[in-house]
Amino acid sequence: MNKIFIIIQREYLSRVKKRSFLILTFLTPLLIAGIYAFMIWMMLKDDTEKRTIAVLNESELVEPVQSSEFTTYSYLQNTTFEDVKSNMEKNGYYAILVIPKNILQTKTAELFSHKQVTIEVKSNVGSQIRQHIEKLKRAKIIAEANMPNLEEKLAATKTPISMRTIKFGEDGEIKQSSTEIAMGIGFAASFIIYMFIFMYGVQVMRGVIEEKSNRIVEVIISSVKPFQLMMGKIVGVAMVGLTQFIMWVVLTGIIITVGSALVLPGVDMEALQQAKTVAELPAGAASLDAGQLKMAQDILGTFDFAYVAGIIGAFIFFFLGGYLLYSALFAAVGSAVDNETETQQFMLPITIPLILALYIGFAVAKNPESSLAFWGSIIPFTSPIVMLVRIPFGVPIWELLLSMVILIGTFLLITWIAAKIYRTGILMYGKKVSYKEIWKWLRYHN
């Protein structure tokens, strides 16, 4: 037992001390936070560029677009398009808006510019013209109908509906939930598991190949059992994976908290907390910003502590379970070959179920109640990935336990088989190994 600990320690430290590990561990959260910050910045950033747009209005509409703080619309009369066009730079026009005579029929206006106009400008112009025309049409209908208070009555027909999805908890307690967020969390978690199984499984395989091609393996297994060496490596690498994951979570959390406190003093966490209380006020009071509040409410409702802890717990369990299952196979493959180029023929049976699991995950996210979802989350080769997609939607306890028990059982069985391949494989040099050969190894008793 002591020796396996020494092996785990070496496998762990030799990887954690590597420059590539440090770079990946510290750079990824920075990258995630960077992208996050960039997106927020993009969203919050007002378009502060001052622009003047020349308007050639040939229609009967009266000033359908209004100047705003940064965009000025100057209506030109008694001039031609060609004139404006040739003097565009001199007059500092950003673009020329042409509103044709028959706009009510064609429903088309044109924006001319040298550079591609920004989406904001384009949609702003479009919606201003649309609103203007709608207003005109409405006023006309109201005048024709000649009904008292028609304007107010029409306004009252506008009823924005916000959907709150509420899930029954195990104990019948009602929980707020959000389908989109559940889907997002499930996806992210299952994708990280998929990535980690691959990344760290391949690391185990490389480690085994390294030991074999360096010819150190026989020196070591004269001191320890091959099984100890294999498990030491698998466990050591698993701890590297967990370390990386925890570092990512912690670092990303720190960076985002610190970053948002520094960069966005206005949008702090307290505002989100307040949003939750506001949301519980009568609907009328909150209806102003219903969309935004609902989002905040959903996020907070979904992220209560037990829920988050449950997901993290499930993540760690299924990550470890799936990783252990697959890395034992990766170790067996590594032991059977002399170098990495020979691994391909044996990699296929490992990668296919993994990739399949990811695709099942996609399908399950759309329909978490299907029988595909059930079987995908029970069969141990896909369950670590598929189950994580399902968990945010809620999974019956018995299914979860069944899936876990089967995963552990299969892991033990696969490890036992892999160890048999491993201990024969690591001492085989310079031999092209086939599946038939491996089948023979399984039946040796050492």
Added chain:
Amino acid sequence: MTFFEAKDLVKQYAGHKALNKVSISVPKGSIFGLLGPNGAGKTTLIRIINQITGPDAGQVFFNGQPLKPEDVKRIGYLPEERGLYKKMKVGEQAVYLAQLKGMSQKEATKKLKAWFDKFDILPWWDKKVEELSKGMAQKVQFIVTILHEPELLIFDEPFSGFDPINANLLKKEILELRDKGATIIFSTHNMGSVEEICDHIALINKSEKILDGPVEQIKKKYRTNTYEINYIGEFDKLDQVLKSDFEIIDQQKGIEFNTLKIKLNNGSTSNELLEQILPYLNIVSFREIIPNMNDIFIRVVKESKTI
């Protein structure tokens, strides 16, 4: 006194038998040569001793007791296929391997530094293994093998990869270990290299042991009673002078002296031969031709085929 014993070991791999009822008995404090061509089953036997694989049948005794898993720390093994982690630092790696043999980190570090100093590789302690020359890496491996002062040492082709100077150093160390009481099993297919340092040998060919015993005895057993005589002068009528018990195998003329090879049959002695030829020849040297292990090996293999 027997320190290590294997009885009727059988190891079967799919399609072929690696060992077929092989028994060896290694006396305490001896250097035991395990000889045989490549693929004879030497490595399989060694792996069984190291408990890397188990025999299908047969027993293994270590110091009189059946071999136990804990015995690995009393055995030092330098495999034929040997190497080190390339990216790891030399000292760190040596300590790691010593720890796997059950030494504490502190003890291992202290002893390793002493050995590194002795072998002139201490300045490489903090270097990566990939920076070492092959000879230096071999020294590190040798040190790691013997560091935990095992009672039984197993060297599989220890001299391959060593230059003559370092091979000599290694030989000296091995003999010193023997003198300190270690029992050594020495496996090689190079028969010549072991004659000078082995006390006992076992010959393995095609999964079977075909010969074993103390080197002196084996040589005595396979001596052919042939003598080589270097002499000056002409001597043509030799066959007329010699008794029929003395059989001339070879006669050659040289520049400085001529050479005769004579086989003694029917219990005649070398003194009788000398008496007979003294009057006729001016003898420069007279010695018995002792077969070397290579000759013996070839002979035994041939004999075992005809049986």
